[in-house]
Amino acid sequence: MSTPVLKVDNLRVEYRSKDSRESKIAVRNLSLSVSAGEVFGFLGPNGAGKTSTMNVLLGFVPPTSGAAFLFGVDTREVIARQRIGYLPELTYYYKFLTTEELLRFYARIFRIDSNLIEQRIDTVIKLVGLDHARKKQIKTYSKGMQQRAGLAQALINNPDLLILDEPTSGLDPVGRMKVREIIESLKKEGKTVFFSSHELGEVETVCDRVAILNQGELKVEGKVSDLTKQYGMNLEHIFLKIVGYNPQPSPL
């Protein structure tokens, strides 16, 4: 059996606040596994532990206990991040750079062969549709264009695994469609995509499997088609049921 692309093993993440001795448990004994070529939706309400899990996957936070692995390498190792692309929720880039400069910089961080860098930049800039603005500073871009620049930087190393943190957050319908098309094209190329989103309709369309977290615990995990069949409702209703949301009758 091949090594899973992403594996979370009995992960626990606790944060100790500076002013009190109490610690807050963000993730409790989470175990997950994502295989090559899957599009995996990582869902949960705000504060469910999605970001904390992603922080561990990306090496920003060490696990309190348990471990996380990318391509079989512990995420605490720098090399674990060699084959991944990461798109943050908001556009956290050097805005004094042009997209071309930003991509050249990240390509050097990935130690891409200097002969291949320009070719790779051309490919990803065309893929995200920023060819016309490649020489403009990112600070002059609209939100949607900045998000596409972000997607370009996530793809610069031709990653085998993409970790997307709410990739369509704040985008207009055209921007969302563009991101969805890119995810689908990556899926066709056999890439693995791990993404968190609150857009459940989109998740249902794009994802092969999903996991739903609530209060740091994994509540449900499985194929989208199996879950909708099992619960007899769409993903949005499954999600609301799991997080314990009871719709109140309208007072009007």
Added chain:
Amino acid sequence: MKQVFAIAQIVLKESYRRKDFYVLFILTVLLGVILGSLNFFNEQGIVRYLKEFSLLLIWLAALVMSLATSARQIPTEKESRTIFPLLAKPISRHQFFLGKFFGCWFSISMALFVFYLVFLLLTLRKDEPANLPLYFQAYVLHLGFLAVVIGLCLAGSVIFAAPSSNITILLVVILGITFLGPHLAKIAVKMAEPTQSILLAIYFVIPHFEFFDIRDLVVHSHPAVPWWAFGCALIYAMAYSAFFLVIGCLVFRHQTLQK
């Protein structure tokens, strides 16, 4: 090292694209040029006074620029969250930290080079003999001093979240070391125990910035410093820069980065 220099290049790019960097730079050069163009009865003593004042101006401007540039590097990365997509790539925190150090140092080196070039031209305009090896030593030793300052400031920036508090504390520390450091041993021998031992310990632990300051030799047109002494001062600067970088890296390595 390729990754370290990629980060250093970004720091350089940011430095020359930020407008505030130029303000102090232009002001200092302008003030130097104005001072240099003044002529008081071709009095030699006044020329020396002008040289001394210009060099002091260069020292102060370079110190402020180094502190302002290096103190904001890591806090700004955290605040603007640009650190997240960067550290999500195969780069270690110590490479990131080193990249920041070299970036700050390179950008200050370039600014300092222009300062010294303007100073050299002013000296030549005043028909003063310019001892080029001494000017070179003054420039390189000044860079050594700034490397220690930048290392110290970067280490401070991972401890103090606000750049303003880091700059204020370091300014006090650096000025304290500059003015009191060389005299600590003399003060210590007049003290009773345990103050004497404490002051002597401080004397031997702090970096001695006076080793990098040969302004007086430049002002009074002395010959160049022996090259072995110059080399020792550079090794001393490297050792202290490395010490502060290691401290900074160790603290930064264990910091939790939360989005």
